[in-house]
Amino acid sequence: MRHRTALDDVVFEEIDTSRNPYSKARPLTALLRQPLNILLGILALTWIYPVRDYWVFTISAGMIVAIVALGIMVMTGWCREVNLASAGVYATSLYLSSYVYREQPGWGKPLWCAVLASIGIGAGIMLGVSLLSVRFSGVYVMVFTLGVQIMVERIMFTRYHLTGGDTALENPRPVFFGHHMEGHDRQFYMFLLVVLVLVMALLCRVRYSPYGRAMMLAGADQQSAAAVGISPWKAKALGFGICGALSGLSGIMAAMLFVSAPTTVNYQATTSLLWLSIAILGGFDSMTAVVGVALLFQGVPFLLEKFHVDYQGLAGIALLAGVLCGARGVGGRLQDIYRRLRFGPAVKRRAARPNTLTTSASVLSRADGIVDLAEYGGAAPAARRQALETLEGWFPARRTEPIALSAENIWMSFGGVKALQGANIEVPTGSFTGLIGPNGAGKTTLFDVVSGLQRPDRGTVRLFGENVTGMRPWTRAGLGMTRTFQTQRTIKELGVCDNLLAGAGLRIHGNLGQFVIGQPRVWRQVRAAEEAAWAIAQLLNIDRYWDERVGELEFSARRRTELGRALMSGPQILLLDEPTSGLDPASSAALIGLVRQLQADLGLTVLLVEHYVKAVLESCDLVYVLAEGRTLAHGDPLAVAANAEVQTHYLGAGASSSTVPWRQRMAEERRTAARV
Amino acid sequence: MLGFHLEPSLFGPSFIVGIANAGIYSVLAVALVLTFKISRTIGFMHYGVAVIGAYGYYHFTAEYHWNGIACLLVLVGIGTVIGGLYGLLVMNQRIAFLPRITLSMISLAVMLLLTAFATRLFPVRPDVALSPSPFGEHAVRIWSYNVTIHRIVSLGITVALVILLALWLNGTRAGVNVRAISDDVEAARWSGIRLFRIGVGAYAASGAMSCLAGALLAPTAGTDISAMLLVFFRALTVAVVGGFRSPMLALLGACVLSLTETFCTTSALGEIGPGTKETAIFVMMVLTALVVAKLRRTGHRLEVEVL
Numbered sequence: 012m013r014h015r016t017a018l019d020d021v022v023f024e025e026i027d028t029s030r031n032p033y034s035k036a037r038p039l040t041a042l043l044r045q046p047l048n049i050l051l052g053i054l055a056l057t058w059i060y061p062v063r064d065y066w067v068f069t070i071s072a073g074m075i076v077a078i079v080a081l082g083i084m085v086m087t088g089w090c091r092e093v094n095l096a097s098a099g100v101y102a103t104s105l106y107l108s109s110y111v112y113r114e115q116p117g118w119g120k121p122l123w124c125a126v127l128a129s130i131g132i133g134a135g136i137m138l139g140v141s142l143l144s145v146r147f148s149g150v151y152v153m154v155f156t157l158g159v160q161i162m163v164e165r166i167m168f169t170r171y172h173l174t175g176g177d178t179a180l181e182n183p184r185p186v187f188f189g190h191h192m193e194g195h196d197r198q199f200y201m202f203l204l205v206v207l208v209l210v211m212a213l214l215c216r217v218r219y220s221p222y223g224r225a226m227m228l229a230g231a232d233q234q235s236a237a238a239v240g241i242s243p244w245k246a247k248a249l250g251f252g253i254c255g256a257l258s259g260l261s262g263i264m265a266a267m268l269f270v271s272a273p274t275t276v277n278y279q280a281t282t283s284l285l286w287l288s289i290a291i292l293g294g295f296d297s298m299t300a301v302v303g304v305a306l307l308f309q310g311v312p313f314l315l316e317k318f319h320v321d322y323q324g325l326a327g328i329a330l331l332a333g334v335l336c337g338a339r340g341v342g343g344r345l346q347d348i349y350r351r352l353r354f355g356p357a358v359k360r361r362a363a364r365p366n367t368l369t370t371s372a373s374v375l376s377r378a379d380g381i382v383d384l385a386e387y388g389g390a391a392p393a394a395r396r397q398a399l400e401t402l403e404g405w406f407p408a409r410r411t412e413p414i415a416l417s418a419e420n421i422w423m424s425f426g427g428v429k430a431l432q433g434a435n436i437e438v439p440t441g442s443f444t445g446l447i448g449p450n451g452a453g454k455t456t457l458f459d460v461v462s463g464l465q466r467p468d469r470g471t472v473r474l475f476g477e478n479v480t481g482m483r484p485w486t487r488a489g490l491g492m493t494r495t496f497q498t499q500r501t502i503k504e505l506g507v508c509d510n511l512l513a514g515a516g517l518r519i520h521g522n523l524g525q526f527v528i529g530q531p532r533v534w535r536q537v538r539a540a541e542e543a544a545w546a547i548a549q550l551l552n553i554d555r556y557w558d559e560r561v562g563e564l565e566f567s568a569r570r571r572t573e574l575g576r577a578l579m580s581g582p583q584i585l586l587l588d589e590p591t592s593g594l595d596p597a598s599s600a601a602l603i604g605l606v607r608q609l610q611a612d613l614g615l616t617v618l619l620v621e622h623y624v625k626a627v628l629e630s631c632d633l634v635y636v637l638a639e640g641r642t643l644a645h646g647d648p649l650a651v652a653a654n655a656e657v658q659t660h661y662l663g664a665g666a667s668s669s670t671v672p673w674r675q676r677m678a679e680e681r682r683t684a685a686r687v
Numbered sequence: 688m689l690g691f692h693l694e695p696s697l698f699g700p701s702f703i704v705g706i707a708n709a710g711i712y713s714v715l716a717v718a719l720v721l722t723f724k725i726s727r728t729i730g731f732m733h734y735g736v737a738v739i740g741a742y743g744y745y746h747f748t749a750e751y752h753w754n755g756i757a758c759l760l761v762l763v764g765i766g767t768v769i770g771g772l773y774g775l776l777v778m779n780q781r782i783a784f785l786p787r788i789t790l791s792m793i794s795l796a797v798m799l800l801l802t803a804f805a806t807r808l809f810p811v812r813p814d815v816a817l818s819p820s821p822f823g824e825h826a827v828r829i830w831s832y833n834v835t836i837h838r839i840v841s842l843g844i845t846v847a848l849v850i851l852l853a854l855w856l857n858g859t860r861a862g863v864n865v866r867a868i869s870d871d872v873e874a875a876r877w878s879g880i881r882l883f884r885i886g887v888g889a890y891a892a893s894g895a896m897s898c899l900a901g902a903l904l905a906p907t908a909g910t911d912i913s914a915m916l917l918v919f920f921r922a923l924t925v926a927v928v929g930g931f932r933s934p935m936l937a938l939l940g941a942c943v944l945s946l947t948e949t950f951c952t953t954s955a956l957g958e959i960g961p962g963t964k965e966t967a968i969f970v971m972m973v974l975t976a977l978v979v980a981k982l983r984r985t986g987h988r989l990e991v992e993v994l
Contacts, residue, residue, distance in 0.1 A: 091788065143973065146980055150729050150791055154923055158969045161920050164913070166962030279913055284799060291792060321807065327799030334792050 037534070038219040039212055051299065055204055059197050066310075067196045071268055073309030074203045075261045077302040078210055080289040082257030085214065086137075087287065088295020088338065089223065090250035091230035092144060095283045096156040097258050099163030100136050102278035104129040104262025106173045109182045109272055112263070116172060122185050126263050133259020134252045141251035145244050160280045168275040175272055182266045192267075203264060210257065211298050213527050217253070220526035220537065221516040226250045228513040231502040234464060235573075238495070239580040240488035240517040249523070285326040291333035294340015296504070304329070304341065338504050357563065361555050398546035399612055405518065405543035406581045406613060410491065412475045415440040415584045415616040418461050421470035423453075423640075430456040431467070432640035438584065438618050438633075440475075443610050445627035445648075446620045448637035449661050454620045455497060457637065458588050461618075462494045463487045475583070489517060491583030497592050499569050501576070503562030507553050510561050510572050511544040514579035518543075540579070547575045550609060567598045574606070584616040591623050599623050603630050624662065628652055636661060697955035700832035705949035706942060707834050710842030711907065713941035714900035715922035716929065717848055718893040723931045724856075724869040725778075725889045728787045731794040732773055733897040734919040735801025736766050738912065740901020742809035745910050748818045755821025762902045763895045770894015771887055773797060778886035783872070802912065811910045820906040841903050845938060848896065852934045865889060921948075924968060928975045940975075947971060 042048050059067050079097055086094045108129035110117045136159065143155050168174060184192040184199060192199050217223045229236040229246035236243045266272060289308055293301030308329070312320040336344050354360050416438040423431040431453045438444045448454050459465040461472055463484035472480045474490050482490075493514075501510050519540055521533030548554040551571040556564055561572055570590060577585060587606065591599035603619075603626040610617045621627045627634060628648040635645040638660045644651050651657055715733060722730035740762050747753040747761070777783060777793060785793075820837035827834055856862035864885050867875040876882050900922075901915070908914045921944060928940030950956050951964040959967075 093788065093791070146977060149787060151927070151976060153791060154729065154927055155973065157920060157923070158972060161917060162962070162965045162969055165965040169961060280916055281799070281802075281912070284795060288796075288799075321803040323799045323806075324803035327796045327803060330792055330796035330799065334789055334796065 038215045039529070042215060048299070059200055064196050067200050068268075069309055069313050070306060071196065071200045071203050072265075073306040074200075074207050074302075075264045075268060076286065076289065076309060077305035078207060078261040078264065079258050079286050080293065080301050080305045081210060081214060081298060082254035082261075083287055083290035084293065084295055084298070084301050085217075085226070085257075086250050086254040087290050088340075089218075089226040089230055090247050092149075092247065092250070093153040093287065094137075094156050094251075094254055095153060095280065095287065096136075096140070096159040096163065097254070097286050098278040098280070098282035099160040099167070100133050100255055100258040101262045101265070102275065103136065103163055103167050104133045104259035105266050105278075106167065106170075106272065107132055108259070108263040109180070109266035110173055112266065113180065113182055116180070125266075126260070129259040129263035130256045131259065133255040133257070133262065135255070137251040137255025137258070138248060141244075141248040144247050144251070157280065160283055164275070164279060168278075174275050176274075180272045182270055182272055184267050184270065193270075199268065203268070206260070206264065207302070210260070211302070214253075214298060216527050216529060217523070220521075220523070220533075221512075221519045221540075222246075222249060222523050222526065224509060224513040225516050227502055227505065227509070232500045234484075235496065235500045235576075236513075237464070237484035238462065238488060238493055239514040239576060240485050240493075242483070242485045281323055281326075284330075285322055288326040288329035288333060292329045292336070292340055294333070294336060294338065294342040294344075296339040296346060297342025300340060300342025300345065343504070357559060361559070394549055398549045401542050401546040402550075402613060405539065405546075407491070407518075407583070409614045410440065410475050410583050412440055414438070414473075415442075415475060416461065416492070416618065417471075417473045418457065419471045419473070421457060421460055421472070422468045423456055423460060423465060423470075424468060430640055431460070431470075433470075434637060434640060435642045436461075436618075436635050436645075438616060440616050441614060442632045443607060443617045443630060444619065445631035445634040446618060446637060447622070447624055447627055447634060447661065448643070452637040453640040454637050455588060456640075458494065458586055458618075458620055462492065462586055488580060488582075491581075492586065493577045493580045493582035493584075494586035495573050495577050495588055495590060497589045499566070499573060499593070501561045501569055501572055504560060506558045506560055507548060507556045507564070507568075507572050507575075508541075508544060508558055511547060511575045511579050512537075512540055514576035515540040515544065517580045544575070544579055547578050551575050551605070566593055567602070570594065570602065571605075578609070578613075582615065584618065585610075587617060587619045587621075589620055589622060591621065591626070596623075600626055603627075606630075694955050694957070697953050698950075701949045701953045701955040702946065703829050703832055703834055704838075704953070705946035707838035707842055708949060709938070709941040709945035710838060710845040711900070711904060711918065712921045712925050712945060713845045713938045714841070714848065714896055714903065715919060716925040716937040716941055717845065717852060717934045718896035718900065719922060719926040720929065720931055720934050720937045721852065721865075721889055721893045721896070723926070724865050725886050726783075726787075726790055727869070727872075728790040728794060729923065729926075730893065731791065732797040732801065733893065733900075733922075734916065735798040735805070736769050736894050736897035737901030737904065737919065738802045738915055739769065739805040739809075740766060740898035740903075741905040741908070741910055741915060742805040742811070742901075743898075744902035744905040745811065745818045746809035748905075755819060759821050759899065759902050762898045766898025766901075767891045767895040769801070770897070771891035773894065774887035774890025778883045778890070780883075783882065783886070806912070817907075817909050818905045821902075837903075837906055844899070844903070845941075849934045849938045856934075861885060861888070921968075924972045927972050944968065944971070 059070075079101055083094055083097055086092055108125040111120050111128045112122060112125035113119065140152075140156060140159055144152050147155070174180075184195075185202075186192070187202070190198075192202065225236065225241040225246040226249060228239070229241055229243035230250070233243040236246060285308070289304050290301055293304040308325065312322065312325065333340055339346075350360075414437055416436075418434065418436045421431045421434045422429075434453060434457055436446065436457065446454055446457070456465065460467045460470075463479070463482055463486070467480065470480070471478060474487060474492055477490065479487050479490065502513065505513075519533070519536040521530065521536065525533045545554065545557070548557060551574060553564075553568050553571050553575065556568055556572075561569055564572070570593075574587075574590065590606065591602055594602060600623075603621070603623065606617065606619070607630045609615065619627065619631065628651075631648055633645065634648045634651045636643040636651060636654075636657045643660055644654045644657050652662065715737060718733050719730055722728075722733065743762050743765065744755075744758050747758045748755060753761075776797075777790060782790070782793070820835070822836050822840045825836055827836060827839060854862075856866060864875070864880045867878065867880055868882060868885060872882065904915060904918060908918055922941075925940040925944050926937055928943060929936030929938075947968060948964065951959045951967060
C-alpha cells in the first residue's frame with residue numbers, strides 16, 4: 012500500500028486546456044502588443060527632426076551595421092557558429108553591387124538589380140562556407156571564416172577598378188518615385204528604417220517558424236536535431252545564407268549611404284570582430300537589443316571623439332561583457348529583469364500555474380517510489396482527455412505493418428573493438444519492447460545503428476519493412492522513427508515551449524518563403540503545433556514550466572521536455588535510450604510508468620534501452636537481452652528473467668522475476684473493477 | 688592570374704627560403720598547439736601578445752635604442768606575465784569548464800584588448816619602417832641564395848623549442864599531465880592533476896613564445912597590424928594542418944605552408960597572383976583538415992567537430 016503525500020490532499024483547480032496562453036504563432040502581432048515596441052517605433056520616427064544632420068547620418072550608418080549584426084546574430088546565436096568574415100562579405104557586396112549600380116565606372120543597372128546582386132553575392136559566399144560546416148563545426152568554422160576574410164582582402168581589395176583604391180568612387184543615392192535622395196539624409200534615414208524594420212519582421216517570422224527552431228536545435232545539438240527529422244546541415248546552411256544575405260543587403264545600403272565608397276581599410280578582419288562583438292553583446296534572444304548595441308557602437312565613439320575611443324578596445328570590452336551576460340546577451344538579461352518585475356520570480360510564476368490533475372502528475376509527485384500502475388486504468392480527468400483528443404489530430408495515422416522495426420545481423424566495430432557481432436532485434440508494431448544488457452553489451456551502438464547515427468559494417472535495418480540501412484537519421488525520422496539520448500540534450504537557453512516546438516518540424520508543411528510572407532495556411536499549422544505542444548506538456552506534467560527556460564529546471568523536468576520534443580515529431584516508433592539515467596528510483600519508476608501509459612494512449616511502438624531491469628520487466632511486452640554484441644535471449648519478460656544464460660551474463664545466478672507484467676496487471680485490474 | 692610555368696632553377700632557392708620562413712610561423716603555431724592542449728580552444732589571444740611583442744620590440748629598439756637580444760629577453764618576460772595572467776583568468780574553475788566557443792570568445796576579446804593596448808602604449812613612428820634584427824643584418828649564402836641570419840636563427844629557435852616541448856610533453860610528469868588534460872579535463876581533475884597550476888604554467892610558456900614570435904616578426908613584417916594578422920592566420924593554418932596535436936606536426940605544417948607560399952611568391956611555379964596564392968593556401972588548409980577529420984573519425988557520423 013502506498014503512503015499518502017501532501018499532494019494527495021490538494022485539490023487542484025482544473026484549467027482551460029483548449030488553448031495555451033502564450034501563443035507565439037503570431038510573432039508580429041505579439042510584438043505590436045508590447046507597449047515598449049510601440050514607444051520605440053514612435054521614437055525612431057520622430058527623433059531625427061530636432062537633431063543635427065551629422066547625428067542622422069551617424070545613426071543611419073549604425074542601422075546598416077545593425078543589419079549586418081542581425082545576420083551575425085542568426086549565425087552565432089541561432090546556429091552557434093562564429094563568423095569572422097562578415098566585413099569581407101559586406102565589403103565584397105558593397106564594391107561589386109555598387110559597380111552594378113553605378114554609371115561610371117560600372118554597368119549602370121537599376122537599383123533593384125544591384126540589391127539582388129548584393130544579396131546574392133553575400134548569400135553565395137556564406138553558402139559556400141556552409142559547405143565546410145558539413146564536416147566541421149565550432150572553432151574550425153571560425154578559422155575557415157577567418158580564411159575567407161583574408162582571401163577577400165587579398166582578392167577583392169586589390170582590384171582597384173572595383174574598390175577605387177585611394178580615389179573614392181561616387182555612388183548615387185536612389186531615386187524613389189521620381190524623388191532623388193541626394194543630400195536628404197533624413198529621408199534616407201526613413202528609407203533605412205523601413206528596411207531595418209522589414210528585416211526584423213522577417214527574422215521574427217523565421218525565428219518562430221519551424222525553420223528558426225530547426226536552426227536553434229541544430230546549433231545546440233546536431234544529433235538531437237537529426238533525431239526529430241531536421242537535417243542539421245540544411246539548417247546551418249540556412250543560417251549561413253541569412254547571415255550572408257543580410258551582409259550583402261547592408262553592403263548595397265552602405266554604397267548608397269556613403270555616396271563615396273569607403274576605402275578597404277574599414278573592412279578588415281578587426282571590423283568583423285567588432286561586428287561579432289555587437290551580436291554577442293546583444294544576444295540571440297532580442298533583435299532590438301542587437302540593434303540597440305549596434306547604434307550605441309556607432310554613436311558612442313562619435314560622442315567621445317575627444318577621448319579617441321579605440322574600436323578594437325571597444326570590441327574587446329563588448330565581447331567580454333557579452334560572454335559575461337551569457338548566450339542571451341544583454342537582451343536576455345533585460346528580458347529577465349522585465350519578466351521578474353512584471354510577473355515576479357520564477358517560483359511565484361510557477362505557483363500561479365499549478366499542475367493539472369493528471370495521473371502522471373500524481374505519480375510523479377510521489378516520493379515513496381511505489382508506482383501503482385493500476386491507477387492508469389481509472390477514469391482520466393478532463394484535462395487529460397482533452398489533451399489526448401488534441402494529440403489525436405496531431406499524430407499521423409498509425410501504421411499497421413506487423414513489424415515496426417527490425418535489425419538483422421548487425422556488425423559494427425570501432426578499430427579493434429567489436430561492439431556488435433551479429434545482433435538481431437525485431438520490434439512488433441504497437442509493442443513496448445525493452446533492450447537490456449550489461450555495460451558494453453552494445454545497446455547504445457545498436458540504437459545508434461538503428462536510428463542512423465552510425466552506419467553498420469554489415470547488416471540490415473528495416474523500418475516497417477523498408478530497408479533504411481543507408482538512410483540518414485533525419486530521413487528515418489521522416490518515416491516515423493524518433494529517439495532520445497542517454498545524456499540530456501535540450502536547448503537550455505530556450506523555454507519548454509520552444510524546446511517542444513523544435514520537434515514539430517516534421518508535422519508542419521511549408522517552405523521558408525510561405526512562413527516569411529505570413530501565409531495563413533502555414534501559420535495555422537504552427538498554431539496547431541502549439542496546441543499539441545501544450546497537450547504534451549500537460550501529459551508530461553511540464554505545463555507549469557511552459558515559458559521557463561529549460562536550463563533552470565530540475566533534471567526530471569528536462570528529461571520530460573526531451574521526451575516531449577520527441578513526441579512532437581509525431582513518431583510511429585519511439586526509441587528511448589536510458590530515459591531514467593540520472594533519476595532517483597522513484598522518479599525512474601514514475602517516468603517509465605508515464606511512458607508506458609503514453610505508449611498505450613497514443614498507440615506508439617516503443618523500444619526502450621534501460622538498466623533499471625525491474626521497470627523493464629514490469630513494463631515491457633517483449634524483452635531483448637544483449638551481451639558482447641550478440642542477442643543473448645528474447646521473449647516474454649518472465650521467460651527472459653528465468654533464462655539461465657541471461658542470469659549468468661546479466662541478472663545474476665538464481666535471479667527470478669517476482670514481477671507481474673503490465674498487460675497482465677492491467678487485465679487483472681479491469682477484472683477486479685468489473686467484479687466490483 | 689593563374690599561369691603555371693615551372694622554373695626549375697628557382698626550386699632550390701625557393702626551398703631554402705621556404706624552410707627558413709617556416710620558423711616565423713611555427714613559433715606562434717607551437718604556442719597555439721600548447722594552449723590548445725590545455726583548453727581545446729584556439730588561443731586567439733596569442734595574436735594580441737604577438738602584437739605587443741612586435742610593437743614592444745620596435746619601440747624599444749627604435750625609440751630607446753636597446754640591444755636587440757636584451758629586448759627579446761624583456762619581451763619574453765612580458766609575454767610570460769601576460770600569458771600567466773590570462774591563464775589565471777581562464778583556468779579559474781568558473782571559466783575553465785565553459786563551452787569551447789565561449790572560451791574562444793574570451794580569447795578573441797583579450798586579443799582585441801591587447802592589440803588596442805599595444806597600439807596605444809607603443810606608438811609607431813612613421814619615419815621608421817622596420818626595426819633591426821637582434822641577430823644582425825648579415826646574410827648567409829646557401830645554394831647560391833642569400834638567406835638572412837635572422838631567418839636562420841628564427842628557424843633554429845623554433846626547432847629548439849619544438850624539441851624541448853616534445854621532450855617536456857613526453858618525458859616529464861608535467862608534460863604527461865598536459866596531455867592528460869588535453870584528453871579529458873574532467874578526468875584529469877579527478878585524477879589529482881593540478882589543473883590550475885599546469886594550465887597557468889602552459890599559458891605562461893605559450894605567452895612567452897607568442898611574444899618572442901612577435902618580436903622576431905618586427906624586423907621582417909614591421910608593425911603593420913594587418914600584415915601581422917596575416918602571419919597569425921598562417922600560424923593558425925599551420926596548427927590546423929598539424930592537427931593541433933603536436934608541436935612536431937606544427938613544425939611540419941609550417942614547412943609545408945611556407946614552401947607553398949614561397950613557391951607561389953618566387954615564381955617557381957610561374958606568375959601567381961596574391962589571390963590565387965591565398966586561395967591555394969586556404970584550399971590546402973581545408974583539405975588537410977578534412978583528411979585529419981577523416982583519420983580521426985571513429986565516433987558518430989554527426990559528431991564532426993574534429994577538435
